[in-house]
Amino acid sequence: MDFINPHVVDLSRFQFAMTALYHFMFVPLTLGLTFLVAAIETVYVITGRRIYRDMAKFWGHLFAINFALGVATGLTMEFEFGTNWSMYSHFFGDMFGTPLAIEGLMAFFMESTFIGLMVFGWDRLSRPAHLAVTFLVAVGSNLSALWILIANAGMNVPTGTHFDPDTMRMQFDSFVELVFSEDAQAKFVHTSVAGYVCAAMLIMGISAFYLLRGRHRELALRSFRIATLFGLVSSVAVITLGDVLGRMDYAKQPTKIAAIEGLWHTSKPPYAPWAAFALPDDAKQENHLEIGVPFVLTPLITHSFDQPVTGMHELEDQAAPRIRSGIIAINALKRYGDSHSSTDLATFRAHEDDMGFGFLAMRHSPNQDTSAITEADLERVVKQTQPDILPNVFATFWAFRIMVALGGFFFIFFAFSTFFSLRNQLESNRWLLRIAVWAIPLPVMATEFGWVTAEAGRQPWTVFDRLPTFLSSSSHTVGYMTFSLIGFILLYSALIIAEFYLMFRYARRGPQDHTSHETPSTDPMLSGLHNAQGGRF
Amino acid sequence: MFAQFPSLLKLAGLGAALVIALLFAVFVGDQGPWYFAWVVGTVMIVLISATGAVLFEAQNNQDHDQNKETQP
Numbered sequence: 001m002d003f004i005n006p007h008v009v010d011l012s013r014f015q016f017a018m019t020a021l022y023h024f025m026f027v028p029l030t031l032g033l034t035f036l037v038a039a040i041e042t043v044y045v046i047t048g049r050r051i052y053r054d055m056a057k058f059w060g061h062l063f064a065i066n067f068a069l070g071v072a073t074g075l076t077m078e079f080e081f082g083t084n085w086s087m088y089s090h091f092f093g094d095m096f097g098t099p100l101a102i103e104g105l106m107a108f109f110m111e112s113t114f115i116g117l118m119v120f121g122w123d124r125l126s127r128p129a130h131l132a133v134t135f136l137v138a139v140g141s142n143l144s145a146l147w148i149l150i151a152n153a154g155m156n157v158p159t160g161t162h163f164d165p166d167t168m169r170m171q172f173d174s175f176v177e178l179v180f181s182e183d184a185q186a187k188f189v190h191t192s193v194a195g196y197v198c199a200a201m202l203i204m205g206i207s208a209f210y211l212l213r214g215r216h217r218e219l220a221l222r223s224f225r226i227a228t229l230f231g232l233v234s235s236v237a238v239i240t241l242g243d244v245l246g247r248m249d250y251a252k253q254p255t256k257i258a259a260i261e262g263l264w265h266t267s268k269p270p271y272a273p274w275a276a277f278a279l280p281d282d283a284k285q286e287n288h289l290e291i292g293v294p295f296v297l298t299p300l301i302t303h304s305f306d307q308p309v310t311g312m313h314e315l316e317d318q319a320a321p322r323i324r325s326g327i328i329a330i331n332a333l334k335r336y337g338d339s340h341s342s343t344d345l346a347t348f349r350a351h352e353d354d355m356g357f358g359f360l361a362m363r364h365s366p367n368q369d370t371s372a373i374t375e376a377d378l379e380r381v382v383k384q385t386q387p388d389i390l391p392n393v394f395a396t397f398w399a400f401r402i403m404v405a406l407g408g409f410f411f412i413f414f415a416f417s418t419f420f421s422l423r424n425q426l427e428s429n430r431w432l433l434r435i436a437v438w439a440i441p442l443p444v445m446a447t448e449f450g451w452v453t454a455e456a457g458r459q460p461w462t463v464f465d466r467l468p469t470f471l472s473s474s475s476h477t478v479g480y481m482t483f484s485l486i487g488f489i490l491l492y493s494a495l496i497i498a499e500f501y502l503m504f505r506y507a508r509r510g511p512q513d514h515t516s517h518e519t520p521s522t523d524p525m526l527s528g529l530h531n532a533q534g535g536r537f
Numbered sequence: 538m539f540a541q542f543p544s545l546l547k548l549a550g551l552g553a554a555l556v557i558a559l560l561f562a563v564f565v566g567d568q569g570p571w572y573f574a575w576v577v578g579t580v581m582i583v584l585i586s587a588t589g590a591v592l593f594e595a596q597n598n599q600d601h602d603q604n605k606e607t608q609p
Binding site for chain 1 (some may be wrong): 549568569570571574575578580581582583584585586587589590591592593594596598600
């Protein structure tokens with residue numbers, strides 16, 4: 001069997017990583033902005049104050065700009081599965097394609113339809129009807145993310161599927177198992193709520209900009225108040241849900257967790273230190289300049305004080321029998337393809353779970369053919385394949401730490417912002433407003449690093465434990481990949497310039513003036529609330 | 538009796554919505570606890586942030602009243 005050119009695999013990976021990270025700049029904002037706009041509009045419906053309508057319209061327009069770019073960049077990624085990852089699509093398309101199709105047909109159509117009503121329906125719909133439309137847009141955009149994350153969870157922890165040796169592809173067994181898999185659930189809630197944090201920070205940052213410039217004060221103070229509470233609760237949730245996701249990965253993807261923690265040797269509970277800083281050396285398989293915090297790793301990963309966390313060296317040792325078993329599986333599969341003999345099928349079935357490790361061993365086999373491995377060669381092939389089961393430790397380790405550090409910063413910042421906003425002391429604490437402006441891109445960066453942690457940590461697999469990445473790409477030429485990569489860079493650079501231009505222009509211009517709204521509420525509900533409190537809060 | 542029909546219809550509709558919500562909660566809470574947590578959590582986040590705005594208006598009204606009292 002001829003291998004796909006490794007440069008083509010690297011270029012395909014780079015192209016997909018670039019387009020995915022680019023697309024993911026818009027997704028979290030879309031997920032969060034819809035619900036934040038819905039929260040603002042809820043206040044409008046409850047209080048009847050026109051300023052909240054203007055706020056919902058203003059932030060809704062920013063959402064619409066962001067949404068358009070998100071759609072444009074997302075579509076190309078779906079095509080990439082067919083053009084650049086055709087082996088993967090053949091192997092896993094039966095399962096992967098289903099949630100993607102549902103995303104397009106159900107969630108995306110729902111979202112797009114209601115966005116039209118949301119943007120143009122202000123004077124055509126009643127207040128409650130328009131609020132319902134806004135909530136439907138929010139639910140629709142989050143359902144879009146749900147189906148993508150279900151598909152991604154299927155790659156990370158294949159669920160509700162089995163390999164069919166006759167078709168040479170993973171066949172779909174249970175839609176319910178896939179949708180309700182623990183990994184899909186945890187991935188969705190963590191990602192969605194991370195989007196809430198991104199949206200909260202964007203609104204706080206732009207509102208802070210207005211307050212620093214002394215413009216649109218009424219809109220900015222109210223927007224900041226709503227966004228900071230939205231962000232505070234979301235940041236607590238995103239940390240909690242991240243812990244859930246980590247616990248699940250510990251059970252299902254131990255190599256990812258060991259790489260995240262830079263853990264080369266199995267930990268000794270309860271003392272085992274958590275590496276706050278280290279420079280993991282993938283080649284030498286050790287850490288340099290490690291600074292650890294004792295007694296943290298074990299409870300952090302296992303939620304106990306007595307369970308060890310398996311290190312990467314031990315995971316390599318555990319992989320050796322699976323590699324031997326996988327080689328038997330691949331050889332039996334090849335023979336079954338020629339003969340369709342029940343004996344070969346039975347042999348394959350007995351070793352099927354380790355098939356992916358056999359694929360990994362192909363790279364180190366004579367002529368890349370596992371059937372050519374002799375008894376004398378076997379241990380050499382196994383030994384050379386063992387390190388291949390690990391992801392890039394340096395990238396996974398640091399992507400995770402940057403994400404976690406930013407997550408901690410968001411919680412602290414939202415807590416301070418909420419405190420000063422509730423005391424109406426925002427404008428006297430200009431340092432806080434300045435931080436809010438500069439912090440606008442940080443949550444998006446945190447989600448990008450989170451994505452890198454998840455996907456770099458999944459390596460060397462596209463379908464975990466089943467299909468290696470180096471066997472997944474299409475058999476293009478380097479020239480073709482280079483040409484398409486340059487095309488993507490040019491197109492996406494133009495799109496990002498358009499996005500930033502529109503967002504900056506719209507945000508700098510701001511909404512219409514709200515000085516006319518600076519009178520106190522005449523709304524009966526608020527007046528009643530105010531009177532019931534004796535005018536005091 | 539017929540005059541009350543729209544109200545009864547509305548009541549039946551709300552009752553049906555309540556039953557569906559309960560069934561949804563039982564099923565999703567059992568099969569997908571984190572999905573259920575997302576639904577409940579998102580509603581909570583929206584309501585807490587909306588409450589913050591209502592509190593802002595009340596504080597604003599209070600300040601306005603105090604300013605009026607201090608004016609000659």
